[in-house]
Amino acid sequence: MKQIRVYNQVFRIEKTVYSVQGINLPLPVSYRQMAFFVGTLLVMVFLNKxxxxSWIDYFLIKFVAIPVIVAWFFTRKTLDGKAPHRFILRYLEHLFKAHHFARYQELEKPRDNCYKYTGEVTYRLTSGGDSK
Structure with missing residues (x-):
């Protein structure tokens, strides 16, 4: 099997914001980072009630530091080779799926969670048993 090299990633340049309303940002920010920041900020405003x-009194921690950390984590880190939000979605999907599969087909579970043997079961007594 021969691999064909594809250079699509070279031409995917992430759009970057350098200033907002004429105010220069300290660091260039991508649209994806801005989306995570704004989304986390909205969640923090909702959870502030x-x-x-609501017990945290530090405005900068609630509305700046936490959204910045979440935006950085979700755009820069990977969990098991995936973006963190995709990893979390797949993990939740795995938790709520049936876990009994054979060749990607779901298996029926035993009804009473007990196993029934149809053949003979043989065993032997060892000399280490209890003596009378």
Whole structure:
């Protein structure tokens, strides 16, 4: 089998934002990072009404630091070779799926969770048994 090299990633340049409304950002930010930041910021605004998030009094931690850390984590790190949000979705999908498969076909589970043997079961007594 021969591998064909594909250079699609070379031509996929991530769009970057350098300033917002004329205010220069300290670091260039991609649209994906901005989306994770804004999404986390909206979640933090919603969770700010409920404990234990409402107990945190530090504005910068709640509305700047946590969204920055989440945006960095979800755009820069990989879990098992996948983006973290895709890994979490696949993990949840795995948890709620049936786990009994043979050749990708779902198997029927035994009804009473007990196993029934149809053949003879043979065994032998050893001399280490209890003596009377």
């Amino acid at each position: 409920f404990p234990p998030i």
